[in-house]
Amino acid sequence: MKDYVVGVDLGGTKISCAISDLKGRVIAQSTIPTLAEEGENAVLDRIIKSIDTVITEAKVKTNEVKAIGIGSPGPLDSKKGIIITTPNLPFKDFDLVKPIVDYFSIPVYLDNDANVAAIGEFMFGAGKGTENMIYITVSTGVGGGAILNGKIFRGSTCNALEVGHTTVFPGGPRCGCGNIGCLEAVSSGTAIGRRANEAVNSKVETSLRNYEKVTSYEVFKEAEKGDAVSQKILDEALTYLGIGVANIIASFDPEKVIIGGGVSKGGDIVFKKVQEVVNERCFKVMSDNCKIEPAGLGTEAGVIGALALAIMESE
Amino acid sequence: MKDYVVGVDLGGTKISCAISDLKGRVIAQSTIPTLAEEGENAVLDRIIKSIDTVITEAKVKTNEVKAIGIGSPGPLDSKKGIIITTPNLPFKDFDLVKPIVDYFSIPVYLDNDANVAAIGEFMFGAGKGTENMIYITVSTGVGGGAILNGKIFRGSTCNALEVGHTTVFPGGPRCGCGNIGCLEAVSSGTAIGRRANEAVNSKVETSLRNYEKVTSYEVFKEAEKGDAVSQKILDEALTYLGIGVANIIASFDPEKVIIGGGVSKGGDIVFKKVQEVVNERCFKVMSDNCKIEPAGLGTEAGVIGALALAIMESE
Structure with missing residues (x-):
């Protein structure tokens, strides 16, 4: 059964990652520095590592994960899964979704901060x-x-x-x-x-x-x-x-x-x-x-929103 | 087969009514004065008569009509099928949909002029x-x-x-x-x-x-x-x-x-x-x-929009 989702909140200074059940109840969480100055592929590797970490820590099998949601600053093209540009991250016209799909064989959804926050509030915050x-x-x-x-x-x-x-x-x-x-x-x-x-x-x-x-x-x-x-x-x-x-x-x-x-x-x-x-x-x-x-969600809004994105899009 | 729809454009001076196939090709049409001064039930009767006329003229059986769409000035509640009030028509908190459904046993959809025009343009006009x-x-x-x-x-x-x-x-x-x-x-x-x-x-x-x-x-x-x-x-x-x-x-x-x-x-x-x-x-x-x-639709936009409303809502 695919009973879990992973959410990633991608920021200029840190990458927050969590795994939850389909009701958004968090089982494991990880926060690591972004180290944006190391460039596109290094940050991509750190995102993948974060996801791996929370899946392992939660003692969940990869094929039990239904979807991965990623919230990122924009502008980005969520339909294509591409970050167009963003001031504090190294990505430029970078296909962030495909390499993560290739690595985990799990559907990956990317959206901008504001949309992710909206979805988070809708599912788990003031918009319920x-x-x-x-x-x-x-x-x-x-x-x-x-x-x-x-x-x-x-x-x-x-x-x-x-x-x-x-x-x-x-x-x-x-x-x-x-x-x-x-x-x-x-x-x-x-x-x-x-x-x-x-x-x-x-x-x-x-x-x-x-x-x-x-x-x-x-x-x-x-x-x-x-x-x-x-x-x-x-x-x-x-x-x-x-x-x-x-x-x-x-x-x-x-x-x-x-x-x-x-x-x-x-x-x-x-x-x-x-x-x-x-x-x-x-x-x-x-x-x-x-x-x-x-808004009803606090400092964890970004990562909770990313979990909500994964849940909404994979429904 | 339910291959037809009826559209009614309800105005302060005239009631325009048409029957078409599901691609909006008009088969018969009727325009009669509203005679708003005669009051709610008289106008309702004239609407029903108009619908009857175009169905008969088109030589279509009533049970071949899939839906009826009505465009009216507002404000109105399209979910409840109620005209709340409108300056040039006698209706006040009037349930326009129910008596027409009761008469024809066909689903009836009511919406305001602007929405109906939007649907018309989307299906058959500049918004195709x-x-x-x-x-x-x-x-x-x-x-x-x-x-x-x-x-x-x-x-x-x-x-x-x-x-x-x-x-x-x-x-x-x-x-x-x-x-x-x-x-x-x-x-x-x-x-x-x-x-x-x-x-x-x-x-x-x-x-x-x-x-x-x-x-x-x-x-x-x-x-x-x-x-x-x-x-x-x-x-x-x-x-x-x-x-x-x-x-x-x-x-x-x-x-x-x-x-x-x-x-x-x-x-x-x-x-x-x-x-x-x-x-x-x-x-x-x-x-x-x-x-x-x-806009791509001309003087007939109201009634074409009403046909489009019936088609969209009954899909």
Whole structure:
């Protein structure tokens, strides 16, 4: 019986790997450094070694493993199993799936971080029990993944839910992608940090100036303490996040929008503002039907998502 | 053999009905006035009569009809088969599907105009051969429908693709829905007409003043003749339409966006501008992959879409 799956969370600094049963109950786990500087094939070998390790440790036979799921930063082509490029990994147009399939003779599924997180939340996190669910991560960048009718929806070029690059402020700042007024350019942790540094470098009075280095973390901290400038910066960033979420609700009509990533750790202030904007901007029937919640999985989200990917795709 | 389907296009002024084979080839057709003022049951009777007429005219037996598709203005609940309300028809929380199922003993599928148009374009119009396709209608209002993985995607409350009420201009004019800066409030025919009338009632020099009544039609006409004010009004409206389309492409990653409705009849000026904005704002891999095209079905789109709905849902 093929009662097990393996999940691999491929990151720039570490490779996390786990084996679980088909309900996602982890039996064995391994984390090793990525050592990205050693190049494509060395990292591939380390991935294979990780998978081997957890299968052995779990005392499972290779032919009892139903599928392997791999979550990786993108852009990547999950249909072809190819990592196109990624800033912190050595892979360039690299077929990651085929050599692993060849080695283990097990189906291997590759997907990007945001989709994997969406699948993880859907199966084991805050999205359990939904049919249509959107996951949005607000961190250095802003990304997303969609579960529609109980399945991951990837779109035609595997780039669906590039929600970070939807326009929410046409006259706004330029985004790293080249466009103007992207959600990522106004609501990401990076954007909040940039606004904070603009304030620090201006004549405005703000307690943010007490720090040597200011990031979004300090803005949340000082806003809570009552710094008006920090509150204003957050209010603006979260209003645009609310607009982005409202647009996603108007487009997908989901039962749940789950927000993860560093900025979501801001807690109540984030979810209150986003909900307020959504109530203002969405049709009542849709906003009443759609819950906006923080991600349910913690630091292990990546590897749990990869297990969920393997389970979903091999069903 | 169940080799036929019936399609009904329910409008405020007329009920169009057709019977076709499973490839959408129409065998018989009927159009009668709606006479909405006669009330719910009278209109229901006229719908049933229409269906009876085309089945009889086509010399088909009722048990050879596989399904009946009905397209209606919304909002409606296609899962429950209920028309919630609609401005030009007498139905209020009216179960339209059950009495027709009871009468004919044939499965009946109800959906809103925009979804029905999307299905029609997907099966028989500009969307043929795609897997993921978005239909947007830009007319008095702005609406849409999505075909994802070859099926209509309705969302959790049957309101997916309320693209007209996505925010594209946060500081913009108030929309009829109550929100500020909706796509519909800046890019619909109504919005273009309103901007034109603002110009006419101001001191600006414009040839729009030569008309007794100004709508979006005159704006397109005068823009083509070189009126700078008309050109400016269109450029603004179409830029926002481009932003709305770009956001839809970033969200759904479709192979095609099909634009129908009155404004799309503006032709080249519309599609050139929308394409320009999309090229500017979307990831190249997605904009290169996604064609933006005018709707392929003409005045019969409603009834052909209803036939397509019956075919798709009964497959």
